[in-house]
Amino acid sequence: MATQFQLSKNSKGIKPTVMTNILKWVVQKGIISFAGGMPDPSLFPLQEITKASQKIAKETGPIALQYAPAQGHLGLKEYFADYFRERGIKVSPDDLVPISGVQQGIHLTCELFLNTGNSILITAPTYFGALQTFDAFLVNYLSIPLTEKGIDLKQLEHIFKTKKPKFFYVIPNFQNPSGITIPESQRPEIVRLAKQYKIPIIEDDVFGDLYFDKPIRPLKSYDPEQVVYLTSFSKTISSGFRLGFAVPPKKLTQKYILAKQLNDVGSSTYAQYIIHEICNNGTFKSLLVKLRKEYKKRRNALLKSLNNYCYDFCHWTNPQGGMFLWVYLDKKIDAESLLTVCAKQGLVFLPGSAFFPHGDGGKNELRLSFSNLSPDKIEKGIQLFSKIANSL
Ligand SMILES: Cc1ncc(COP(=O)(O)O)c(C=O)c1O
Secondary structure (H helix, E strand, C coil), X not given: CCCCCCCCCHHHHCCCCHHHHHHHHHHCCCCEECCCCCCCHHHCCHHHXXXXXXXXXXXXXXXXXXXXXXXXXXXXXHHHHHHHHHCCCCCCHHHCEEECCHHHHHHHHHHHHCCCCCEEEEEEXXXXXXXXXXXXXXXXXXXXXXXXXXXXXXXXXXXXXXHCCCCEEECCCCCCCCCCCCCHHHHHHXXXXXXXXXXXXEEECCCCCCECCCCCCCHHHXXXXXXXXXXXXXXXXXXXXXXXXXXXXXXXXXXXXXXXXXXXXXXXXXXXXXXXXXXXXXXXXXXXXXXXXXXXXXHHHHHHHHHHHCCCCEEECCXXXXXXXXXXXXCCCXXXXXXXXXXXXXXXXXXXXXXXXXXXXXXXEEEEECCCCCHHHHHHHHHHHHHHHHHC
């Protein structure tokens, strides 16, 4: 919208995107939505949160509602330092910086690393929420294809060496949007190359807890000083609490804490108390077991339906965790045109172009989210998807 005021140059990068439409689609009654990337809210531990809240009101009192230092709740950080150590990341509680979700971690990272016009490296495709933030910093995009084989290490080295990106943003586990996991065999070399060419890795591990069969070592575990690790509770305990952790290299921890303080004073004190209680009483770990089982069931339903109804016009990834699967359509089917027809008949997904800088890519690709649909709805939706695609 035009305004009489002179906005900043960077504000030109702040534009509506596909994210703006998703919420609209997700809440429409009767629509089968493979579009949103949200957890199933019925799987949030509502009863346990209610109990924890009562306990905190009684035992901690109003202090849980007060401002608190940006450094965060010590007990919670102690718990998660142990938890991250179980995943191979050697950290102490002081290395953890509470953030209001990974989205804020990405934003703080941009504030700390970028000047206007700097080049950054992303995988193609990548998470559109990160692209939105990068756009607002008017970055110059360098990209490297992400396939089921992972990334081409020779190409990675070439980009590191010749283009010197300010950082490499990557979602190694059950990526949003593709569901792809970078093979463990590639991980030590990715981190080694980053170290050799002095390129920080920004590791977004928001789905790391939602593995279906076995946990996967984060990049951070190979060299903590080379990686800013970002994760949150959005896909497990509650997206609405807006809480997670950044674990930067030790030398940057203080900078992240200060940037966080400038940004919003500190993350919710109350949410930190609740999550601490949910972790201490064992709810968090049992919740993870339940979520892995439930989302795996939905992934299986989606794979089965795709195999049954869609084998003749597309192929797809095989996610080992998370909430998404990526479909490669026959070249003659344009994903955006397919979406337009599907939406009219009560079915939505996200077209691949949403996950490429400036919408430049993924024309015959699309993302299906399986997190928020029952197996029955998944089958019904994929039957309809197949019928429409075959009628084009
Ligand atoms: C890859 C990825 N990173 C970050 C986010 C944002 O997460 P948070 O709610 O922790 O800010 C999402 C949300 O879907 C995501 O898919």
